Amino acid sequence: MNEEDRVNLLERLEELRNSKVLVYFSYSPLDDSILVPLYKQLKKIGPTPKIDLILHSYGGTVDTPYKVVLLIREFCQEFSVIVPFAAKSAASMLVLGADEVIMGPLSELGPIDPLVKHPVYKDILVPVQAVWHCFDYLQRSITTSGDPEVVSFLATPMLNKLDPWLIGDYEKTIKASRQYAEILMSNYMFKDSPDRIESVARALTEGYFSHGYPIGHQEAKQLGLNVTLARDELWEVIWSLYLAYEEIFKNERN
The missing domain is CATH 3.90.226.10 (2-enoyl-CoA Hydratase; Chain A, domain 1)
Incomplete structure (x- = not known):
């Protein structure tokens, strides 16, 4: 056309x-x-x-x-x-x-x-809920596991790569999306x-x-x-x- x-x-x-x-x-x-x-x-x-x-x-x-x-x-x-x-x-x-x-x-x-920016690969954008569900999975796995070696295996690689400020930023993004939706x-x-x-x-x-x-x-x-x-x-x-x-x-x- x-x-x-x-x-x-x-x-x-x-x-x-x-x-x-x-x-x-x-x-x-x-x-x-x-x-x-x-x-x-x-x-x-x-x-x-x-x-x-x-x-x-x-x-x-x-x-x-x-x-x-x-x-x-x-x-x-x-x-x-x-x-x-x-x-x-x-x-x-x-x-x-x-x-x-x-x-x-x-x-x-x-x-x-x-x-939001990927927590490790900064040039990649990912859905904030995907990152947050990853944190949720990690938390549940740590809570339900009684084996400290399993906890260390799950948590250490991720925590070593994360800027702590990002976790708060992701939570703010989720709250902001709901706030904007309600205002609009x-x-x-x-x-x-x-x-x-x-x-x-x-x-x-x-x-x-x-x-x-x-x-x-x-x-x-x-x-x-x-x-x-x-x-x-x-x-x-x-x-x-x-x-x-x-x-x-x-x-x-x-």
């Missing part, structure tokens, strides 16, 4: 949704590098009643989604997120700051499980259902053991999110745009 066709699809989506449409499509971790380009795009659009964000992301850092939501809402009264395929982890947190999420048959949200829900997605905020925040930050667990449109609606199921032409336009941006990334990788 060429650029003209892609622009035509974006314009048709804006007509169907009566909105201005932004696109964030990336396979790199979502982080603060998005903020300046996003601000430039918002300045071009100017204040407008409604903004839709097409979002494709597998997650990123814990603070960025909150910043993105606040920035977009400086320019609009109504904010919706369109998820053609995947908005996982930190990207799911961003969804909680919208008034509405538009999903289709292939759309997935996921547990809120931000990425109380201000936006769940502003009319405050009694559900605590249980949904707990479910999204603690209730799923797989980082990649797929929360489709039906489960998202059961959780209480304001889900609009895209159908007919609306879905066809959204899906065509997803394929167009996926093609761009595929060509860049080749």
Whole structure:
């Protein structure tokens, strides 16, 4: 698909949704590098009643989604997120700051499980829950084992490689993800259902053991999110745009 066709699809989506449409499509971790380009795009659009964000992301850092939501809402009264395929982890947190999420048959949200630096391999990002479950496993193994040699075998190699400050940092990241989720829900997605905020925040930050667990449109609606199921032409336009941006990334990788 060429650029003209892609622009035509974006314009048709804006007509169907009566909105201005932004696109964030990336396979790199979502982080603060998005903020300046996003601000430039918002300045071009100017204040407008409604903004839709097409979002494709597998997650990123814990603070960025909150910043993105606040920035977009400086320019609009109504904010919706369109998820053609995947908005996982930190990207799911961003969804909680919208008034509405538009999903289709292939759309997935996921547990809120931000990425942190690997405790040993600093250039690698890993889900914070994975690191924390490792600590939990180690603690349980030490507690249940009566053999000091087993305890030493399990604990010594890991503890020798860990900066003690990291353990506290990981715990803060987990607590921060829940705090951000609760603030975003109380201000936006769940502003009319405050009694559900605590249980949904707990479910999204603690209730799923797989980082990649797929929360489709039906489960998202059961959780209480304001889900609009895209159908007919609306879905066809959204899906065509997803394929167009996926093609761009595929060509860049080749």
